[in-house]
Amino acid sequence: MTWRDLTRARRWGLLMLVSAGSSIIFYIPSLRRVFPDQMMDALGLNNEQVGILMAAYGITSMICYVPSGILADKVRMRTLSWVGYIATAVLLYVYALLPSFGVLMVLMIGLGVTTILIWWGTRLKLVRLLFDESEYPSRIGWSYLFFALGGLLVGNVIATLLLNHTGTDTAGHQAFLRYLLLSVATIILVMGVLAFLFIPRFDNEFDPNAKRLSLSEFVAALKNPAVVWASLTMLFSYFAYTSITYTTQWLQIGAIGVGAVMIANIGNVRSYGMGVFSGPIAGAITKRVGSTSKVVMGGFALAVVGLLTFVLLPWNTSMAVPFIVLTLALGFVCTGVFYVTTGQLTEARVPTQTFGAAAGIVSLVGFLPDTFRDIWFGRMIDQANLADGGNTGDAFRTIWWIVIAACVLGAFCAFMMLRVCARTGLPHRVEDDVDGRAVGDAFGVPHSPLDRQHVAALLVARED
Missing domain, CATH: 1.20.1250.20 (MFS general substrate transporter like domains)
Incomplete structure (x- = not known):
């Protein structure tokens, strides 16, 4: 059938x-x-x-x-x-x-x-x-x-x-x-x-000629500096994207005092609603600019501005509404950066024969934050609770500084990717990314929160 x-x-x-x-x-x-x-x-x-x-x-x-x-x-x-x-x-x-x-x-x-x-x-x-x-x-x-x-x-x-x-x-x-x-x-x-x-x-579910990745392809991909910088850019973009979810707890601390029902709606809109728009808009901007890495750098810069606002503005109940707006805006930016980051491998013209291996490396490195982020931040919040009787403001201030550092490092990695592209002498063409197949989704339509699995699938789909 x-x-x-x-x-x-x-x-x-x-x-x-x-x-x-x-x-x-x-x-x-x-x-x-x-x-x-x-x-x-x-x-x-x-x-x-x-x-x-x-x-x-x-x-x-x-x-x-x-x-x-x-x-x-x-x-x-x-x-x-x-x-x-x-x-x-x-x-x-x-x-x-x-x-x-x-x-x-x-x-x-x-x-x-x-x-x-x-x-x-x-x-x-x-x-x-x-x-x-x-x-x-x-x-x-x-x-x-x-x-x-x-x-x-x-x-x-x-x-x-x-x-x-x-x-x-x-x-x-x-x-x-x-x-x-x-x-x-x-x-x-x-x-x-x-x-x-x-x-x-379905009759055509299995491809008898499907090509399996070999160890030599992984080695070749690891030797490609574009794969290294794309992997690190993905790591920092995913770290920022997922760390922004801690705004849910931050907005509930006593100094800001946003209610539970409002927090639930903010969290869901940030995770699901923002992605409906951020993916297509980030894709359109990337197509107009002509470089994934430049858009990623710009997105990281906007994220730093938003996070500095979190750190520097006073934390009180009168700031609840501005902080909610900034939370949603930051979620929009970080979601867009995360999804367009998947286009860096095509920006650097990674060879087709090693693209699958490169995609696997980017996925494995990029999603490493899931193995340590929540333990790290959770311990910080718990220690702050014990130290000051429940006022976790200091812990979140430290978390935002950490995420700011991740954004700066991510922007640096995207800049290094631009240098790699310049050295290869292969100018990036956005039409290579939006080729009418799955990789086009990385610029036009991927707007889900989740995250890791869908981006990895988009990367792997590029070699089909």
């Missing part, structure tokens, strides 16, 4: 299923980004312990990244999709019991396996299988729109309703987290059933 054998309604229905599902399935593993205080109180954890849970998921994801691509080339999309959905739902039902820290560690590792190793490889490949190749650029754009809507449904509708109907004490936070987990698990379970019933067995 091919896409021509499917009705239009079925193809679009499956597009919505896999796209919305790809934000909902990752919502709970990233819960700290929106509901850190509720999560800690309900589970009886501190910031560092939550950071350890996030790191457990991040490390598992890193380990599962490469084999997930191999699995996607060996197993039917239908099987990976429904098994990934249902296995994730089962783990979330166990999570809803609000178990001990040890059990939570096992659950986070398990979620890394079900969401990354099993499920992750299905989304972009399934979108390609559902439509003619010439339709892919526009359909992947619709896919990211459904992605954002799925995240907003869970975050701004379900979570907000639960916040409004549960208390603010520990019992209320436990009720909130339990019902949120049960709601998300049930939605994912239903998606698993729909995937089992409606995703067909």
Whole structure:
């Protein structure tokens, strides 16, 4: 069976299923980004312990990244999709019991396996299988729109309703987290059933001539200075992009005092809503400027200005609204920088024969912050709480200085990429990036929060 054998309604229905599902399935593993205080109180954890849970998921994801691509080339999309959905739902039902820290560690590792190793490889490949190749650029754009809507449904509708109907004490936070987990698990379970019933067995799922990456290609890629600087630029851009999520906790400290429901809406709009616009706008700017690295440098400069505003302006309740606006603006800038960073490999004309290896290196290096960021920042916040009785202002001020340093280093790496391009004597052509296939998404349509998996997929898709 091919896409021509499917009705239009079925193809679009499956597009919505896999796209919305790809934000909902990752919502709970990233819960700290929106509901850190509720999560800690309900589970009886501190910031560092939550950071350890996030790191457990991040490390598992890193380990599962490469084999997930191999699995996607060996197993039917239908099987990976429904098994990934249902296995994730089962783990979330166990999570809803609000178990001990040890059990939570096992659950986070398990979620890394079900969401990354099993499920992750299905989304972009399934979108390609559902439509003619010439339709892919526009359909992947619709896919990211459904992605954002799925995240907003869970975050701004379900979570907000639960916040409004549960208390603010520990019992209320436990009720909130339990019902949120049960709601998300049930939605994912239903998606698993729909995937089992409606995703067909496509005739062209497996490419018998698919090329596997070799060790020599990785060595050749590592010797390319463009790959080194692109990897470091990705690392700092991803570090800044994900560190901005700590504005959720910062805005709630007593000096600023933004309420829980407002914080939830800010977190979800920052994570999902901003991406709907930042990706296309950053793409349009990149196309006009003609250089990914120049746009990345400009984005980092704007981020530094915004973060300095956080550090230097007085922290009081009268500044709550300006800080909320700045938080959303900073989320917009950092999201745009993160997604256009994926175009640096084509900017430097990395050879096709080593592009896949280069993409893998950029992904592995770029997403390393997931293995240490939350433990590091969580420990800082906990130590500040112990030192000053709960006023964590000093910890966040230090965090913002760290992120400023990351932005400066990221801008330096982007500048070095420009020098590499100048030395090669190969001027960058934006049309090479926006070539009508998946890499074009890196400039025109990728606007999801999540993050690591989708950017890696865009990079790898470039060699297809």
